[in-house]
Amino acid sequence: MAHVSAVERRPQLVKAAIDLMARKGVAAGSTRAIAAELGVAQATVHYTFGTKEDLYRAVMDQLTEDLIARVERAAPEDAGFEETIAALAGALWRSAREESAGYHLLTELSLLALRTPRLSEARQAHYRGVVEVTARLVSEAAARARQELSRPPEAIARFFLAGFDGLTIQRLYAPDEAAEVLGLRSLVSATTALATGRLGLADVPTD
Incomplete structure (x- = not known):
């Protein structure tokens, strides 16, 4: 799989988080669930944003x-x-x-x-x-x-x-x-x- 830079991944994760939480609410927006929404590893979220609050x-x-x-x-x-x-x-x-x-x-x-x-x-x-x-x-x-x-x-x-x-x-x-x-x-x-x-x-x- 081709490497995707953090700069490219950032808007993808933001959109995934918006799509997920708009459907299910903020309480459902764990880093694990957001990563699954985009189809990436949970570590990708933390690498790109640091913390859930930053996301x-x-x-x-x-x-x-x-x-x-x-x-x-x-x-x-x-x-x-x-x-x-x-x-x-x-x-x-x-x-x-x-x-x-x-x-x-x-x-x-x-x-x-x-x-x-x-x-x-x-x-x-x-x-x-x-x-x-x-x-x-x-x-x-x-x-x-x-x-x-x-x-x-x-x-x-x-x-x-x-x-x-x-x-x-x-x-x-x-x-x-x-x-x-x-x-x-x-x-x-x-x-x-x-x-x-x-x-x-x-x-x-x-x-």
């Missing part, structure tokens, strides 16, 4: 890159501000609905990372990357529409993503298509209102 981190990076690329492709070049926010929301929602196995896997890995110190950096990098891309797209949409933002782009991005995360959790626990569509439309309207200064902010006791 999981690479999986999170790949899933995050795929999600960001999909959102960036959805951003229209000549639309108004609200239309752009709606397009981004639609692209993310389609990812959660049509690519649900991969989206759920990323959510599952993110939750695992909360209790796994070796994955903490990957979890933070994932969220930073999504926030940064969303904030950039918000800024670009505002510039095209000549819309002055009432809040920093990052704050608007975090507000939007917080609402979207809530909708996806509801879809997992209590699916209701009509309520989900209403929630998505409301999120786009609320994000637009926050960005343009039309959303009044209530005082909330937090101490």
Whole structure:
């Protein structure tokens, strides 16, 4: 059998891990099972990545890159501000609905990372990357529409993503298509209102 370098083997193992864990869950993603998925020796996984956590981190990076690329492709070049926010929301929602196995896997890995110190950096990098891309797209949409933002782009991005995360959790626990569509439309309207200064902010006791 021809020798395959670690550089070539790395994306193969990442794909095998994604395919396996998307079908069976993170708990099934042992290095032995991932190696069997690709048809290689278990030692190949450890030689290529070192530890299971290093492989999981690479999986999170790949899933995050795929999600960001999909959102960036959805951003229209000549639309108004609200239309752009709606397009981004639609692209993310389609990812959660049509690519649900991969989206759920990323959510599952993110939750695992909360209790796994070796994955903490990957979890933070994932969220930073999504926030940064969303904030950039918000800024670009505002510039095209000549819309002055009432809040920093990052704050608007975090507000939007917080609402979207809530909708996806509801879809997992209590699916209701009509309520989900209403929630998505409301999120786009609320994000637009926050960005343009039309959303009044209530005082909330937090101490």
